[in-house]
Amino acid sequence: MGEFIRVNIDPERCLGAKECGKCIQVCPVNIFAPRGADCPHALDENEDECTLCDLCLAECETNAITIHKLYEE
Numbered sequence: 237m238g239e240f241i242r243v244n245i246d247p248e249r250c251l252g253a254k255e256c257g258k259c260i261q262v263c264p265v266n267i268f269a270p271r272g273a274d275c276p277h278a279l280d281e282n283e284d285e286c287t288l289c290d291l292c293l294a295e296c297e298t299n300a301i302t303i304h305k306l307y308e309e
């Protein structure tokens with residue numbers, strides 16, 4: 237996880253990178269990486285680059301993504 241931001245993807249809700257993959261396409265700082273056809277995962281080393289733009293949240297139709305501001309927790 238990042239030091240300031242943690243991006244979680246719920247595999248129970250995610251449609252998978254093959255069927256959806258929108259988060260991978262929209263994130264401007266490449267936080268989401270495909271894992272074959274399955275649910276993408278967040279790249280630890282990129283998480284702190286998150287700009288909190290919410291593009292991924294807007295695109296994810298199953299609300300599988302949550303973004304945690306570790307500095308506020």
Ligand code: SF4
Nearest residue numbers: 250251256257259296
């Ligand atoms: S946008 Fe949501 S449903 Fe689509 S691949 Fe990403 S996490 Fe899964």
Ligand code: SF4
Nearest residue numbers: 263286287289290292
């Ligand atoms: S909020 Fe923006 S920068 Fe952060 S993970 Fe989502 S798309 Fe990427």
